[in-house]
Amino acid sequence: MFRNSALRYFPLFLLLSFHALNADAETIKLYSFNIQIFGASKMAKPEAARILADIVSQADVTAIQEVRSRDIAPVLEFMKLLPPKYAYVLGPREGRSGSKEQYWVIYDTTKLRLAAETTWADPDDLFERNPLGVYFQTKDAFDFILINNHIQPSNAAREIAALPEVVRYFQELWGEPDVVLAGDFNADGNYYDETMLAGVFPENEYHSIITNEYDTTVALSDNTYDRIIITASALEDYAGACGVIRFDELYDFTELTIQPQQVSDHYPVWAEFFVDADTD
Ligand SMILES: [Ca+2]
Ligand SMILES: [Ca+2]
Ligand SMILES: [Ca+2]
Ligand SMILES: [Ca+2]
Helix, strand or coil: CHHHHHHHHHHHHHHHHHHHHCCCCCEEEEEEEEEEEECHHHHCCHHHHHHHHHHHCCCCEEEEEEECCCCCHHHHHHHCCCCCCEEEEECCCECCCCCCEEEEEEEECCCEEEEEEEECCCCCCCCCCCCEEEEEEECCCCEEEEEEEECCHHHHHHHHHHHHHHHHHHHHHHCCCCEEEEEECCCCCCCCCHHHHHHHCCCCCEEECCCCCCCCECCCCCCCCEEEEEEHHHCCCEEEEEEECCHHHHCCHHHCCCCHHHCCCECCEEEEEECCCCCC
16 A cells, blocks of 8 residues: 555655756856945955856846946947857936936856847836846746846835836837846845835745845845846746855955955845746
């Protein structure tokens, strides 16, 4: 009896854990990184630029926040530090004041095809920096929308509460349910009560990958400003691996003339996705 039922459940167990056990299953690595006031002065620190480029070169796609430059030259200069397989999407200059920021998405063209990109029009002016949506297709089944945000700290509760509307907009626009929300949500500390996220992104519709216990700041303070949140349909695509990249520990700063804070005040956050598990 026992033997029979054990046998009956064995194939189901194998099926469910196939991807988790198969280290060879092809995946893509997605990063989100606030690179803190990116422009000519950051590029004038070659050590900082080189570390940023080294980090981005290890991802298949990186959602970058805080490009702050009137001129595209620093962006073009940075791209030259990357292998030529990388291309990018640069959003429009966003912001209510004179201080403008652009979203930047850098992706590996051998892994991802850019299907569409556009900025949320924000008809009620809810966002300081209107989120950028980018629709990607992998060579295999997985296709998804990446939404890049940099939430305004002083208005975090209102902007974060509006994100599900942005998700639905892009889902309908491109007929694609899989959404990866990534960026600097400023969703912790004095800006935001992180326990509110569970209400904005309920478990039956969303899955939080970078959860409240992660520290995404280089400073000694412990805050989960940077987040990756996916829609429920993308849970089948999530490979279960995620984290924070502690570049202050990965690179030997005692050998350098800069401090980790001159690279950025944020750590990158990352998540890995299967390319062949997508059913929608
Ligand atoms: Ca899909
Ligand atoms: Ca936290
Ligand atoms: Ca910290
Ligand atoms: Ca899916």
